[in-house]
C-alpha cells in the first residue's frame with residue numbers, strides 16, 4: 001500500500017503548537033531502577049489481573065495520563081450495543097500484505113501473522129476490521145516524529161488492514177519489525193512489536209494492543225509490556241512460532257489469537273451478503 | 276486455537292487479551308481521510324462536536340485519538356457498510372479523530388436522536404500515548420434536563436462527575452466536550468459488565 005500525503009495527517013493552519021514540555025525535574029532513570037520498580041509493582045499486584053495497570057509509573061508517560069478515580073459501572077445501551085460496519089468497500093484485500101509495494105520489496109525477515117479474533121463466549125468475531133501498524137526491520141516508523149537514526153525503507157510503510165473471515169480469522173504478511181530505542185529511561189528499547197486495533201460486534205469490545213514475538217530478551221525489561229502485572233496475562237500478547245504457517249523458501253509463520261470481552265445482546269444472524 | 280485462548284474467567288468467559296497503549300506512532304496508520312466527518316460539513320443540521328484532551332497537569336494531550344459512535348438524528352443505531360470509505364452519503368454513525376498539537380479534536384456530525392426515549396449521547400473511546408488501556412465515556416447532549424435526570428448512569432453519579440459527561444452548547448451552535456484524563460474535573464470513565472475478569 002503506497003503511503004500518500006492523504007494518509008499522514010498534516011496540522012491545519014489554525015492549529016497552534018503546544019508549549020514545549022518542561023524539563024524533567026528528576027534525572028533520567030537507569031534500567032536497573034525501572035526493573036526494580038517493575039518488580040515491586042508485580043509483587044504488590046493482585047494475581048490474575050487481565051488488563052494492564054494504567055497507573056504504572058515505570059512507564060513514565062503514564063503518570064499524568066491515567067484516571068485516578070475508579071471506572072464507573074454503566075449498563076451498555078443504544079449505540080454501545082453496536083459496532084461500525086466494515087466491508088470490502090472499506091478495505092482492499094491487498095492491504096493485508098504489507099510487503100506489496102509498487103516500487104519493490106521491503107528489507108527484512110518476511111513473516112506471516114495469522115490467528116482468530118474471538119469474543120468472550122468463544123464465538124468468532126466475523127466481518128470486523130483489524131488494523132496493524134509497525135516499525136520496519138531497522139526499528140523505524142514512517143512517522144514524522146520518529147527521530148530514531150535508523151533508515152527508512154522506501155518499500156515499506158508498515159500499515160495494514162483486513163476484515164476478519166466468517167471464522168474470525170485474520171492474516172497479514174509483513175516484515176518482522178525491529179526493536180527501537182525510546183526515551184523512557186536510559187538505554188530503553190521497545191521489544192519488537194506490532195500494534196493491533198480491533199473491533200467486536202459491540203462498541204464495548206473496542207480495544208488496541210500490541211503483539212510481541214516469542215523469546216524476545218527485551219520483554220522482561222519493557223515497562224509497557226510489564227504494566228500487565230500477571231505473567232499469564234502478559235503471555236497472551238506473545239505470538240507463537242508455528243512451523244505449519246511457515247512456507248518453504250518464502251516466510252516464517254507466527255500465530256496469535258485475540259479474545260475480546262463478552263457481548264451484552266444476542267447477536268443477529270449475519271444477513272445475506274455480509275461476511 | 277492457542278492454549279491461552281482456552282482459559283476462562285470465574286464468570287465463565289474466555290479471558291480477554293490485554294490492551295496496550297496506542298503509543299506515539301499511530302498517526303500514519305489510524306487516521307484516515309474525513310474520518311472525523313460523520314457527515315459532510317455542508318449537510319443541513321451538521322454540528323461540530325469538539326474539545327480538548329487534558330492530562331493531569333492541565334496540559335493538552337497532542338497524541339491522543341478519539342472515536343465516537345452515535346445514533347442518527349432519527350435515533351437509528353444501525354450504521355451501514357462504508358465506515359472508512361467516506362462517500363458523503365452513507366451513514367455509518369462512527370468517526371475517528373486524532374488530537375492536534377494543541378490537544379484539540381473536532382467531529383462534524385448530526386445531533387443524535389433519542390434511542391427508545393433515553394437521553395441521547397455520543398459513545399466515546401479515548402486512546403493516547405501514555406495511556407496503557409482504552410477509556411470509554413459518554414458525551415450526553417445538553418438541554419433536556421428531564422431526560423438527563425432520568426438517565427440511569429448520570430443519576431448514579433455525584434454532581435461534579437455528572438457535569439463531566441454532559442457536552443456544553445456553545446454560542447456558535449457547536450457542542451464542546453473536553454476530556455480530562457486526570458486531576459480536577461477528571462472525566463468519569465466507564466466500565467461495562469463483562470469487562471472485569
Ligand SMILES: [Fe+2]
Nearest residue numbers: 193195298300
Ligand atoms: Fe510501537
